Amino acid sequence: MFGFGNLPEITKNLIIINGVMLLALTVYPDLYGYVSLYYFSNDMFRPWQIVTHMFSHAQIGSMHLFFNMFTLFMFGSVLERVLGPKRFLTLYMLTGFGGAFLHQLVDIIQVYQISGHVWLTPDLIDHLAIPYSDKLELAKIYATPMVGASGAVFGLLTAFAMLFPNAELMLLFPPIPVRAKILISILIISELIFGYMQMGNIAHFAHLGGALFGYLILKSWKRRRIL
Numbered sequence: 001m002f003g004f005g006n007l008p009e010i011t012k013n014l015i016i017i018n019g020v021m022l023l024a025l026t027v028y029p030d031l032y033g034y035v036s037l038y039y040f041s042n043d044m045f046r047p048w049q050i051v052t053h054m055f056s057h058a059q060i061g062s063m064h065l066f067f068n069m070f071t072l073f074m075f076g077s078v079l080e081r082v083l084g085p086k087r088f089l090t091l092y093m094l095t096g097f098g099g100a101f102l103h104q105l106v107d108i109i110q111v112y113q114i115s116g117h118v119w120l121t122p123d124l125i126d127h128l129a130i131p132y133s134d135k136l137e138l139a140k141i142y143a144t145p146m147v148g149a150s151g152a153v154f155g156l157l158t159a160f161a162m163l164f165p166n167a168e169l170m171l172l173f174p175p176i177p178v179r180a181k182i183l184i185s186i187l188i189i190s191e192l193i194f195g196y197m198q199m200g201n202i203a204h205f206a207h208l209g210g211a212l213f214g215y216l217i218l219k220s221w222k223r224r225r226i227l
Contacts, residue, residue, distance in 0.1 A: 010085045011076040014092065015069050018149060021055045022065055032056070036145030037100055039107055041119045044145070054096040056147040068149045075160045082163060083227075091159060091217055092152045095210040099151015102209025106195075107141050114138055144201075151206040154191075155214030157184050162218045163227075 007015070025031050037053035038045040057065040080088040111120050114134045125138045160167075165181035188211050195204030221227045 007073070007077050008080040008085065008088075010089050010092075011072060011080050014076065014149075015072060017055050018057065018065060018069060022057050025056060032145070032147070036147045037103075038145045039111075039120060039142050040104060041121065042142055049145075050097060050100050051093075053100065053145070053147050054093075054149050054152055057149070058147065064148055068153050071153045071157065072149070075156050079156055079159055079163070087221075087226075091155060091214065094217060095155020095158075095213045096149065096152035098155065098213025099203075099206035099208075099210035100146070102212065103146055103151075103203050103206040106205040111138060111141055146203045146206060148203070148206075150203070151210030154188070154207045154210035155217075157187065158211045158214035159218050160184070162215065 021035070025035070033044055034046065035049060035052035035056045037049040057068070076088070076092070079091070083091065108118055112118055114130065115124070115128055115138060117124060120138060120142050122139075122142070125135050125142065128135065128138075161180045161184040165179065167180045168177040169180055169183050170177050171183075188208065191204045191207045191211075194200070194202070195208060218227070
């Protein structure tokens with residue numbers, strides 16, 4: 001096992017950036033409104049949030065950052081050595097964008113199904129002749145921002161499973177080895193189920209978007225014989 005100092009440069013710097021952002025957001029919590037990704041018609045939405053949300057996590061004490069950075073530490077280091085730094089960074093960023101894209105798209109579809117509109121505002125929510133529970137759902141979509149590197153992380157997991165499908169990964173509970181293609185397929189299917197059931201305050205479709213883009217990028221690179 002290698003230490004942090006022996007990590008490839010891109011992987012190491014991504015972990016450092018996420019850590020610095022967490023400290024900055026802990027000291028200046030008002031920054032969340034500028035770096036989190038809001039629904040596209042929210043007054044708080046800014047184009048740079050498509051990038052900054054990937055490097056922002058919940059407050060110190062949560063497991064959000066830990067799990068994402070642990071996964072980046074374990075899988076990013078392998079992928080960077082195989083793909084090279086430029087291609088690895090391209091994969092990381094594009095899968096992060098893919099997570100943001102699918103998250104926004106699913107929100108847009110849900111908003112349209114409930115309200116018949118796409119451009120959502122608080123005034124529109126107040127004046128819609130729909131059940132109160134639907135208004136609460138629209139208000140939640142409008143006001144709840146997304147943060148986290150999970151879209152990019154799921155993209156890396158998918159890429160790893162495609163490059164090393166038979167690599168054995170050790171589960172913690174129970175401590176048994178499972179092939180990468182099986183374990184990561186289970187994770188993706190679970191996210192699809194959780195997303196459909198809207199379980200928890202988690203952006204499941206951002207995870208799926210990252211996984212989808214990871215799959216498409218690796219398929220494209222293999223088809224063009226650059227892997």
